[in-house]
Amino acid sequence: xxxxxxxxxxxxxxxxxxxxxxxxxHEEYWAPVxxxxxxxxxxxxxQNPDVIFLVYNDHxxxxxxxxxxxxxxxxGAEFQPADEGWGPRPVPVVKNHQKMASHIAxxxxxxxxxxxxxxxxxxxxxxTVPLSVMFGDIKxxxxxxxxxxxxxxxxxxxxxxxxxxxxxxxxxxRRAIESYEEDLNxxxxxxxxxxxxxxxxxxxxxxxxxxxxxLDLMTEDPVGASQITHLxxxxxxxxxxxxxxxxxIMRGALNENVTEVHRHYHVPASNTAVGHIILExxx
Amino acid sequence: xxxxxxxxxxxxxxxxxDKSREGYHLNQFCISLRLQKNRDTFNxxxxxxxxxxxxxxxxREAVLKREWxxxxxxxxxxxxxxxxxxxxxxxxxxLAGRMTGMGVDSYREMMLKGGRSIEGNRDxxxxxxx
Numbered sequence: 001x002x003x004x005x006x007x008x009x010x011x012x013x014x015x016x017x018x019x020x021x022x023x024x025x026h027e028e029y030w031a032p033v034x035x036x037x038x039x040x041x042x043x044x045x046x047q048n049p050d051v052i053f054l055v056y057n058d059h060x061x062x063x064x065x066x067x068x069x070x071x072x073x074x075x076g077a078e079f080q081p082a083d084e085g086w087g088p089r090p091v092p093v094v095k096n097h098q099k100m101a102s103h104i105a106x107x108x109x110x111x112x113x114x115x116x117x118x119x120x121x122x123x124x125x126x127x128t129v130p131l132s133v134m135f136g137d138i139k140x141x142x143x144x145x146x147x148x149x150x151x152x153x154x155x156x157x158x159x160x161x162x163x164x165x166x167x168x169x170x171x172x173x174r175r176a177i178e179s180y181e182e183d184l185n186x187x188x189x190x191x192x193x194x195x196x197x198x199x200x201x202x203x204x205x206x207x208x209x210x211x212x213x214x215l216d217l218m219t220e221d222p223v224g225a226s227q228i229t230h231l232x233x234x235x236x237x238x239x240x241x242x243x244x245x246x247x248x249i250m251r252g253a254l255n256e257n258v259t260e261v262h263r264h265y266h267v268p269a270s271n272t273a274v275g276h277i278i279l280e281x282x283x
Numbered sequence: 284x285x286x287x288x289x290x291x292x293x294x295x296x297x298x299x300x301d302k303s304r305e306g307y308h309l310n311q312f313c314i315s316l317r318l319q320k321n322r323d324t325f326n327x328x329x330x331x332x333x334x335x336x337x338x339x340x341x342x343r344e345a346v347l348k349r350e351w352x353x354x355x356x357x358x359x360x361x362x363x364x365x366x367x368x369x370x371x372x373x374x375x376x377x378l379a380g381r382m383t384g385m386g387v388d389s390y391r392e393m394m395l396k397g398g399r400s401i402e403g404n405r406d407x408x409x410x411x412x413x
Contacts, residue, residue: 064314157303198361199382200355201382203382203390208397267398
């Protein structure tokens with residue numbers, strides 16, 4: 001049977017992708033951001049997942065205002081990196097485990113999570129930046145070392161799904177994955193955050209104390225974290241900090257007790273606090 | 284209109300259903316610039332390109348004048364307006380430098396020093412606003 005071995009929380013700042021794509025990660029500004037992913041890349045090699053279930057949000061790229069699904073599961077065979085207005089990232093096409101994705105879609109709906117099924121979808125930095133920081137540079141004509149099942153969450157138009165709903169969805173995803181009969185090693189990613197506000201006069205807001213507490217809660221008290229209100233996210237972590245509800249999907253798919261094997265926090269990457277955590281399911 | 288719980292947060296526009304309704308055509312215009320062929324057509328003749336999008340006069344003017352904050356006030360969302368900014372060669376950080384009125388350099392400097400503190404930035408009363 002397939003098994004979720006671990007969860008990864010990770011910011012997905014577009015500028016991090018640009019830094020990797022233009023080869024400036026060693027520069028003074030970027031070096032401390034990437035330093036914190038050295039251990040993660042070694043961990044990924046050791047973990048060697050067959051499938052990554054990757055929770056992210058689209059930034060008005062694949063989805064325009066015509067259609068705004070709260071939860072959309074990528075079920076197509078592959079996903080092309082999208083042009084977000086400055087050209088597509090030079091990274092490999094993302095390949096799905098299509099059969100497993102359709103199994104998850106069925107299981108979720110039967111468990112009363114009525115997700116949207118996407119058979120055609122481009123993917124933006126929200127999905128490809130976490131893959132890049134965790135795997136390192138991979139040439140465009142190469143291959144990502146794992147298959148990827150994308151779950152795209154609306155966090156652009158208020159309201160995003162509640163933290164509580166996300167946490168419960170994580171549990172349903174785990175049931176779906178672990179009822180799939182192939183022996184597969186699965187790692188789940190929750191991406192986005194941490195505190196940041198990209199827009200209007202309060203842009204640039206960073207709340208490090210809050211972010212660090214959130215990382216603590218990820219390890220020690222996920223149920224507590226699932227009760228954080230939208231108002232608190234918006235006020236305390238900036239209008240775009242609400243992306244952190246996506247970490248709760250990842251966390252819901254893990255055991256209540258986990259081992260934190262790595263953590264990284266750095267300000268700034270562009271407008272954003274970079275947060276990262278690796279949690280392993282206790283045997 | 285009844286007050287929303289997030290209306291008290293200063294310097295912040297929450298992109299909710301009301302904003303989304305108001306900004307629909309503006310945002311659809313912005314996202315069209317995601318593709319190079321559309322960027323080329325737009326850059327050739329902005330006015331003619333905008334004719335295809337039935338947005339309000341105010342929104343249209345704000346696009347032509349690149350009034351970034353006004354675009355958000357009129358229902359634009361940052362992930363859409365950032366496509367217009369990208370067309371102009373302005374990235375997210377430089378766009379924020381403009382929207383905050385700080386300018387690109389002081390904004391970048393603030394971020395390097397840890398960003399804008401949450402202290403004094405939770406409630407409109409702290410900004411001397413209602």
